Amino acid sequence: MSAVAASISLARPAACSSRAGSSRRAAPAAPAAATPxxxxxxxxxxxxxxxAEPEAPEAASTRPQPHVEVFPAxxxxxxxxxxxxxxxxxxxxxxxxxxxxxxxxxxxxxxxxxxxxxxxxxxxxxxxxxxxxxxxxxxxxxxxxxxxxxxxxxxxxxxxxxxxxxxxxxxxxxxxxxxxxxxxxxxxxxxxxxxxxxxxxxxxxxxxxxxxxxxxxxxxxxxxxxxxxxxxxxxxQKLPDLSLPAEIVGPVQVARRTDMDMNGHVNNVTYLAWAMETVPRDVYYGCHLYQMEVDFKAECHSGELVESLAARCATHDKLACNGAGPDALSFVHVLRRCQGEACTELVRARTTWRAGEPTSPSSA
Amino acid sequence: MSAVAASISLARPAACSSRAGSSRRAAPAAPAAATPxxxxxxxxxxxxxxxAEPEAPEAASTRPQPHVEVFPAxxxxxxxxxxxxxxxxxxxxxxxxxxxxxxxxxxxxxxxxxxxxxxxxxxxxxxxxxxxxxxxxxxxxxxxxxxxxxxxxxxxxxxxxxxxxxxxxxxxxxxxxxxxxxxxxxxxxxxxxxxxxxxxxxxxxxxxxxxxxxxxxxxxxxxxxxxxxxxxxxxxQKLPDLSLPAEIVGPVQVARRTDMDMNGHVNNVTYLAWAMETVPRDVYYGCHLYQMEVDFKAECHSGELVESLAARCATHDKLACNGAGPDALSFVHVLRRCQGEACTELVRARTTWRAGEPTSPSSA
Missing domain, CATH: 3.10.129.10 (Hotdog Thioesterase)
Incomplete structure (x- = not known):
């Protein structure tokens, strides 16, 4: 049985959010993957x-109406x-x-x-x-x-x-x-x-x-x-150094061909995806990623292996004006490519996580 | 010096296409990554x-005109x-x-x-x-x-x-x-x-x-x-079996958190990206991917390691009606997750590559 696109219950790990432990149940989808x-x-x-626009009686009695006929341009x-x-x-x-x-x-x-x-x-x-x-x-x-x-x-x-x-x-x-x-x-x-x-x-x-x-x-x-x-x-603001050995070591990432942009380099946003791999699970799924600061330092090509390292870091100086709130968590992230002992830092980043679940305009 | 988003010359490997060996030179970009x-x-x-819409003489003399003011809705x-x-x-x-x-x-x-x-x-x-x-x-x-x-x-x-x-x-x-x-x-x-x-x-x-x-x-x-x-x-059409050991073994892929879809499973298209990793470089960059057939067999979650295997396969029966042409190349792809000796096949696919460079509507 194939069930790749199936919707199943998702339990979210306990974390910053009070609602984080609740399970979600996907409602059934039409012939498409999950349909939101x-x-x-x-x-x-x-x-x-x-x-006000009457239909032929036959059609009206037998045909269900679509939910949305036109999505705005x-x-x-x-x-x-x-x-x-x-x-x-x-x-x-x-x-x-x-x-x-x-x-x-x-x-x-x-x-x-x-x-x-x-x-x-x-x-x-x-x-x-x-x-x-x-x-x-x-x-x-x-x-x-x-x-x-x-x-x-x-x-x-x-x-x-x-x-x-x-x-x-x-x-x-x-x-x-x-x-x-x-x-x-x-x-x-x-x-x-x-x-x-x-x-x-x-x-x-x-x-x-x-x-x-x-x-x-x-x-x-x-x-x-x-x-x-x-x-x-x-x-x-200067991003802090990461002490080695790193507190958190993510899986080694492979630059995919489809990560390449039109310049033939790894797309900037792929680096962010790699950095995300090192955030502790309870933070990643239970908190709100409020801020990301990224310094790009060197380029990367498909097929290269990239180490994704991170550490929890002190909540930084300008946090008040940044708006992350008093309970915020911060991590410093380093992506690097190593050949033997020689490593090249590709990206340094800092993520700041606000306590509580993310919000979205349509749930506000 | 940071140069992550830089445009540089790209040499494409010799392949199906007669133009494949030519080098490309990226034209300069404005303050954005490459801008096409x-x-x-x-x-x-x-x-x-x-x-027909005259400007104030001062503005007209000093200000360059934009190339496009409005992109159509x-x-x-x-x-x-x-x-x-x-x-x-x-x-x-x-x-x-x-x-x-x-x-x-x-x-x-x-x-x-x-x-x-x-x-x-x-x-x-x-x-x-x-x-x-x-x-x-x-x-x-x-x-x-x-x-x-x-x-x-x-x-x-x-x-x-x-x-x-x-x-x-x-x-x-x-x-x-x-x-x-x-x-x-x-x-x-x-x-x-x-x-x-x-x-x-x-x-x-x-x-x-x-x-x-x-x-x-x-x-x-x-x-x-x-x-x-x-x-x-x-x-x-039934996709052919892949003989083991596989002719082509790609790098082991890590399912990223950002590969997950709203159901909490690896998005279908990520499988296709993994399968692409095993296509020989000259084919991937020099030919036209005409057809992809994919059977989804089992689901996958973030953090799991996935083997990407492939082999060149006989050009298949219905190729004529498929339109790939007489010089087409075909590969069978298998993605699988292994724990020790026990492997689960996640996806089986076949890609068919047409000789010659890809074309696009705006270059036609």
């Missing part, structure tokens, strides 16, 4: 066929605020939701990456090879060195989120891209993020200043004055 | 600001053909494209799964727990036992695809869900798929017949007469 609810807005917009992605802001909406997909029915931080990071990429295409266009391009940037590329995301609530399958993203110079060598994530139906802020980028020469791999024509173009697309999604004193 | 082109349709619909997902067909569109995301700038079979399978799930929600609605539900199905669920996908062309980042999906009974115990994938801009068929489902009792895990009220509802939502996306004599 759509947000309230969908029902309101597109419920069953209006009763997404808004167009667009530049706004005098072309200095990019706005995009996404309806959360079923594969972006985990056993708790909520999206993961990984899915959120993927969507932020997508909005950033589309924003870049909107500004620069693209070359025939598929990348965004501006002739003035020849040989230079932006690379992400840091990412920080805070999530108040995680959306569910069918929820529609809106991502606003914008960028601004930060000194002569850095650029910053910020994000604001809202629930499309209510407008409530679900989370926020910021990322740091540098420009490098593709051949030499060395840092480069932005050439004046590119700087000028960037200025035309940046918010004035700068706007920060996370208060400045809560960002770019 | 949008489809021609996007440019046509939403190019630069119309020149997606169509609403909807039931159509008298509620017997479900239609959904997706714009391909950057993370769904690999180093060859095209989506993978895995991404396509994910999108088919999403369309199937939304179709189920459209028909049945959902419970407060997040699953599609109908009171008449209490205790019974549909599970997927087989999937077969054929792809003529793979879309790129920004391409918009339309998925049509429908289902129909197939005897007393089986249901079949079919898919047709088209390029939204041109209407050209990119691929097609079919899947087989059975109903089981959630508690006993045994096969169950559909209760009469559910059967009646299903009939109201099925196409009459049945329609098959792949000719019937090309589907449900």
């Amino acid at each position: 609810r759509q947000p309230t807005a969908v029902h309101a917009v597109a419920g069953a066929r209006p009763s 997404m808004i167009a992605s667009r530049l706004t605020e005098d072309n200095r802001m990019f706005v995009e909406a996404h309806r959360i997909r079923g594969n972006e939701v985990g056993p708790d029915q909520r999206t993961s931080m990984i899915s959120i990071a993927t969507l932020l990456q997508e909005a950033a990429g589309n924003h870049a295409v909107a500004m620069w266009g693209r070359s025939t090879e598929g990348f965004a391009s501006d002739p003035g940037m020849a040989g230079l590329i932006f690379v992400m060195t840091r990412m920080q995301i805070q999530m108040e609530e995680y959306p569910r399958w069918g929820d529609v989120i809106q991502i606003n993203t914008w960028f601004q110079e930060d000194g002569k060598l850095l650029a910053q891209r910020d994000f604001r994530i809202t629930d499309k139906a209510s407008g409530r802020e679900l989370g926020r993020g910021t990322s740091t980028w540098v420009m490098i020469n593709m051949q030499t791999r060395r840092l480069s200043k932005m050439p004046p024509p590119i700087r000028e173009k960037c200025e035309a697309f940046q918010l004035q004055p700068p706007r920060h999604s996370i208060p400045r004193d809560c960002t770019r | 082109r949008q489809p021609t349709a996007v440019h046509a619909v939403a190019g630069a600001r119309p020149s 997606m169509i609403a997902s909807r039931l159509t053909e008298d509620n017997r067909m479900f239609v959904e569109a997706h714009r391909i995301r950057g993370n769904e494209v690999g180093p060859d700038q095209r989506t993978s079979m895995i991404s396509i399978a994910t999108l088919l799964q999403e369309a199937a799930g939304n179709h189920a929600v459209a028909m049945w609605g959902r419970s407060t727990e997040g699953f599609a539900s109908d009171p008449g199905m209490a205790g019974l669920i549909f599970v997927m036992t087989r999937m077969q996908i054929q792809m003529e062309e793979y879309p790129r980042w920004g391409d918009v695809i339309q998925i049509n999906t429908w289902f129909q009974e197939d005897g007393k115990l089986l249901a079949q869900r079919d898919f047709r994938i088209t390029d939204k801009a041109s209407g050209r068929e990119l691929g097609r798929g079919t899947s087989t489902w059975v109903m089981i009792n959630m508690q006993t895990r045994r096969l169950s017949k559909m209760p009469p009220p559910i059967r009646e509802k299903c009939e109201a939502f099925q196409l009459q007469p049945p329609r098959h996306s792949i000719p019937r004599d090309c589907t449900r």
Whole structure:
């Protein structure tokens, strides 16, 4: 008997949350894997066929009505605020939701990456090879060195989120891209993020200043004055060192071919997935991942083996302004690739977990 | 220096394709990871600001124009053909494209799964727990036992695809869900798929017949007469056995937490990703994955270690009607979980590779 896509009861381990020990029972699904609810807005917009529209008596008596005939269309992605802001909406997909029915931080990071990429295409266009391009940037590329995301609530399958993203110079060598994530139906802020980028020469791999024509173009697309999604004193904090041997050693991870992005490197969000493997089970399933800070340090290719290490760390300084609350837990994570004794640190990250179950807009 | 998201030259191994040996050079990206082109349709619909709309002279002289101000909105997902067909569109995301700038079979399978799930929600609605539900199905669920996908062309980042999906009974115990994938801009068929489902009792895990009220509802939502996306004599072919020891042994795969779906099992498409690991490098990067046939046999949970085995197999009987062409290569894949000598086969699959590079609608 095959039963791969079957829905079964899930017992969640006891943890931060008072509801963590309760068992969940999957309701039956139609001919599809588990089939979740759509947000309230969908029902309101597109419920069953209006009763004012009479059907032929025969059809009405024999045919059940669908629950939803039409799911609303997404808004167009667009530049706004005098072309200095990019706005995009996404309806959360079923594969972006985990056993708790909520999206993961990984899915959120993927969507932020997508909005950033589309924003870049909107500004620069693209070359025939598929990348965004501006002739003035020849040989230079932006690379992400840091990412920080805070999530108040995680959306569910069918929820529609809106991502606003914008960028601004930060000194002569850095650029910053910020994000604001809202629930499309209510407008409530679900989370926020910021990322740091540098420009490098593709051949030499060395840092480069932005050439004046590119700087000028960037200025035309940046918010004035700068706007920060996370208060400045809560960002770019040094991530603590991890003492070795590590307190927590996760299974060695294999970079899959399908983890590669269009540059032929492991996608940034795959690193986050590997880091997640080291979080203790009761925390991972019972708490709310409020914040993730990630420093990207080196690249990785398919087939490579990656060690995922972690340790519980002191709750950090700016926690109050970060909003994680007094009972928060923090972990430092290191991903590294070793050949014998020689190890290369690929990623260092810190995750901060808020006591209590995650929440989502459609359960609020 | 951090350079995780950097674009670098990619040399592709010599393989089926005459162009496989050429090197690719990534064009520079804006402050985002690699930023690809949008489809021609996007440019046509939403190019630069119309020149008929004059700007203030100052702004016009100093400000570069964006390449795209508005990306078109997606169509609403909807039931159509008298509620017997479900239609959904997706714009391909950057993370769904690999180093060859095209989506993978895995991404396509994910999108088919999403369309199937939304179709189920459209028909049945959902419970407060997040699953599609109908009171008449209490205790019974549909599970997927087989999937077969054929792809003529793979879309790129920004391409918009339309998925049509429908289902129909197939005897007393089986249901079949079919898919047709088209390029939204041109209407050209990119691929097609079919899947087989059975109903089981959630508690006993045994096969169950559909209760009469559910059967009646299903009939109201099925196409009459049945329609098959792949000719019937090309589907449900027995997949060959794999001789042990296997000709190809991939790295042992770790089921990640983020591979889990909302049922707490490894997502179906993760199995496909594991199977891909065993395809020889020259075939994986140099040929066109035309067809994937998968039998799901047992379930898997996070943390489990999975062996990925494969062997080249004889080009199969129905290849002519399958359309893979005379130079096609076929592999049989087995995923299994072992404890000592005792192994459980989780998945058996066959992949069929067409000679020559993959194609995509926006490069055609």
